[in-house]
Amino acid sequence: MxxxxxxxxxxxxxxxxxxxxxxxxxxxxxxxxxxxxxxxxxxxxxxxxxxxxxxxxxxxxxxxxxxxxxxxxxxxxxxxxxxxxxxxxxxxxxxxxxxxxxxxxxxxxxxxxxxxxxxxxxxxxxxxxxxxxxxxxxxxxxxxxxxxQDTPSHQELVAWLFEAFLASQSSIGGHSRKPILTSLALRTAIPGKIWHTRIPLEVRVAIDDLRFQREKVKPSEAFHAIHDLSVATPSIIASNIALRELTRVVDVAEKSMGYNGSVPGKPATLPMGANSGVGNVPSQPGLRAASATGKSEAPKGEGAAGAAGGGNANATTPTPGRAAADEDFAFDDDPDSDEKTAEHAGGRKREPVADAKRQ
Known part of the structure; x- marks a missing residue:
């Protein structure tokens, strides 16, 4: 830091x-x-x-x-x-x-x-x-x-802020600088569950298409987070993910700039998957959330009423937030960092077949 x-x-x-x-x-x-x-x-x-x-x-x-x-x-x-x-x-x-x-x-x-x-x-x-x-x-x-408040003006502001985090030159005075965040740091600050449920399907498909195309043309070169963000731009991210969720990115940038701990009363970051009230993802009865003890537990409200459609369609299944500080991995340029990040985040493993039987 x-x-x-x-x-x-x-x-x-x-x-x-x-x-x-x-x-x-x-x-x-x-x-x-x-x-x-x-x-x-x-x-x-x-x-x-x-x-x-x-x-x-x-x-x-x-x-x-x-x-x-x-x-x-x-x-x-x-x-x-x-x-x-x-x-x-x-x-x-x-x-x-x-x-x-x-x-x-x-x-x-x-x-x-x-x-x-x-x-x-x-x-x-x-x-x-x-x-x-x-x-x-x-x-x-x-x-x-x-x-x-996920208004267009606030989404535009956060998209601009993310671009400024990634910039290697100041827009004022033209000073060159080391980017405040790498593409990897920004991308890994957004939990995978939120990324894959909030970023539009067509954008994620376009990322896959780009990955496959690059592998055909340059098979020896890895596909990095910077390539993800060339498709899922800051504007797309801010327009589709609740801004409260994106405070995770601001937290990591804040530490990089040396402002960590200087923000009394700043809004608390929500746990991954918590219901922010904006852009919520419908609950999926077949999924189970990992508890703090590492065991799988059935979400409350499931059962006959939930199966009949009587549950809350806007409810989300909360999962634990990352327990360790983001700076431990945010600036790791190792191509395998995604795997390290998953382990760092708790390495939750699921067995869908076993879960289905327990259901």
Whole structure:
């Protein structure tokens, strides 16, 4: 797991000119995929029009005085923002303290001279990511996101987030980076039962067709998770799997970025197969769930009433979640990792014939 990113602190900033400070900020951003991701996320949230992430809400979380404190070592940025929002002359604005600048900005907002959106846009997302507390910014995103609302806009946001996890270049500044998640890490973070019951049949058939075609053309080369995701794209995944289930992927990415444990109150991940209320898979009377003791147990509600169709058609059979941490296997590039993952997840074996007789 990576170390949690920290805000940039310049050494002897008073001895450096503005251009040097700006170069150091860009270098700091370029070295950290996690900071780049947060900058990209803040930009996405600004233009997303989400009711749970508005300029007013963001200002209440991080008002002017707080943000100016983040930029204490960058008098050039604080001067630009203060002059732009309040009209204070550049030299006078530059020489003021962060506290004075923050109070002045708040006063022009309260008096209606400047909108909250103008205030929010005055801070670039790169500046917020480099000098702000990114663990807190990430934490608030996870805390405020309504993971139970599978609306098109939220599905599009999660699809974009998955693409950003996999990207090897930042969409802001063009910085190259090591992807936050490998294709294998993303794919194995989604339990097989959920994948095979939620991803459309035609998509899974297309993955099989691609696998067979590759084996004909390049028989010596393995078929990897990256090939799965070339067909089952992040957009398809987010559109067909409940977003609450996909928080498993966000959990793994969070650990990769070093934000693990920094999210008090983040939504708990559901056990594999738990009923999320959205996109549920009908129960199958012939299947049995493995209990925590490893024994097979008949689902409640089966029997004469269930066979007659009187059971809950939307109920799912819960199975245990993975007991071990995802980071143990998420970045394993071994082609046999799928088998290792299955063993890591508990290695549940089924004997359908024996189960049928017990039924």
């Amino acid at each position: 990576a170390d949690s990113p920290t805000p940039l602190r310049h050494a002897e900033p008073e001895k450096r000119d503005d251009a040097t400070l700006a170069q150091e900020a860009q270098a700091h951003l370029g070295k950290s995929p996690a900071l780049q991701l947060v900058a990209e996320l803040l930009q996405k949230l600004r233009v997303g029009g989400f009711t749970w992430w508005t300029p007013e809400q963001v200002r209440s979380l991080w008002p002017a005085s707080v943000r100016m404190g983040w930029l204490a070592q960058r008098p050039d940025i604080r001067q630009r923002i203060t002059t732009g929002l309040t009209g204070l002359a550049p030299r006078a604005a530059r020489n003021k303290t962060p506290e004075f600048q923050g109070a002045l900005i708040d006063s022009v907002i309260e008096d209606g001279d400047v909108s909250v959106k103008q205030f929010d846009d005055a801070f670039t997302v790169e500046e917020l990511a480099v000098y702000g507390p990114t663990p807190e910014l990430w934490s608030k995103f996870r805390e405020r996101t309504p993971w139970d």
